[in-house]
Amino acid sequence: MYQEYYGFREMPFNITPDPRFLYLSPTHLEALQHLKYGVAERKGFIVLVGEVGCGKTTLCRRFLNELNPDHYDTALILNPRVTETQMLKAILTELGETKLARSQVDLVAQMNRVLLDRIGRGRDIVLIIDEAQNLKTDVLEQIRLLSNLETDKQKLLQIVLMGQPELKEVLAREELRQLRQRILVHYELHPLSANDVRHYIQHRITLAGGTGRPNFTSWALRAIHRGSQGIPRIVNNLCDRALLAAFIRDSDEVNYWDVRRALRDMTNLTR
Missing domain, CATH: 1.10.8.60 (Helicase, Ruva Protein; domain 3)
Known part of the structure; x- marks a missing residue:
């Protein structure tokens, strides 16, 4: 009206x-720089935490827009309430794969082939999972195992977990200590x-x-x-x-x- x-x-x-409307306050600018640094330096695991409504998703879209499409392939998962098999299929679909294996073991093998092929063509692959506090423990463990995929020189997949403050509690679980040790870049958005x-x-x-x-x-x-x-x-x-x-x-x-x-x-x- x-x-x-x-x-x-x-x-x-x-x-x-809408990333056009993103206001880069000091905390949002610092978060964006952490994302860029983690991906550029191939740190493997990056975690971004922030309260509901603080602009994580908008910041994520701005980050994706600033990645060079000639160099990066990206997969954005917005609905993490899935099984391990569904997560693997969602990632491959986001990466543009149309013929998917059926079993979890075959999907992991397909993921490895796809990533190796793209790395061989000079591309980097970035996986971003929003609302990651909703991921089940077994799905988080599967994501950790994906981070094991690597060549002699680099990780095949850069993984960004974005979530509400509850994500810190999830990652603090004893059974996820191996995943926690792999997080090399962590930032928390402030109001x-x-x-x-x-x-x-x-x-x-x-x-x-x-x-x-x-x-x-x-x-x-x-x-x-x-x-x-x-x-x-x-x-x-x-x-x-x-x-x-x-x-x-x-x-x-x-x-x-x-x-x-x-x-x-x-x-x-x-x-």
Whole structure:
């Protein structure tokens, strides 16, 4: 409703993981650099942890967009609630393989052949698993075994595990100590600071085509930071509802009371 009123080309606070809208706060920039370093240096296992809604998936898509497609083949797994066999099939399918073996043993052999062939053609392979805290222990063990696939000089597969803070608890299990020892790059995303939230909001409004309308008052920004606790997805939800409240008032200013109304609406939805 407010898009045309404020002159936006598109909605500025959609919660879809569009990498164009990624705001590289200090913590997001550092996380991106950790991902790039781990893959470029072929570290094998990389873990990225962050709270729900902190921007892990958006950051992942930005990372994938920045990988050179002439050099890297990638597999992105978004639904990790699978068996070992299903995981192997999902990875091979993501890598573009159409004829898949049936048994788990044959799938591992096929994976080895596919990876060796691509490494032989000068390509690197990156596997990214989102929501990795949902992986079963036996599937994580299978992924560890995949990391054993290597030539005399390099690993055949670079593996990135992304997940919520519960992933740390999963990896701390005694039965996963071998996997834990292989994690050479680890980073945890932190919430946005008050200053980050201010820049984040302006960043998204500008990308959406905003030309100075509307203006968020300082008290509105403080309320957004406090109410969201610096989580980008919650910032988006609050800003979207606060903009609607300001639009209803025919105002070019989003004030503290607009944010309070947005917070109240969100609180009512969770009851």
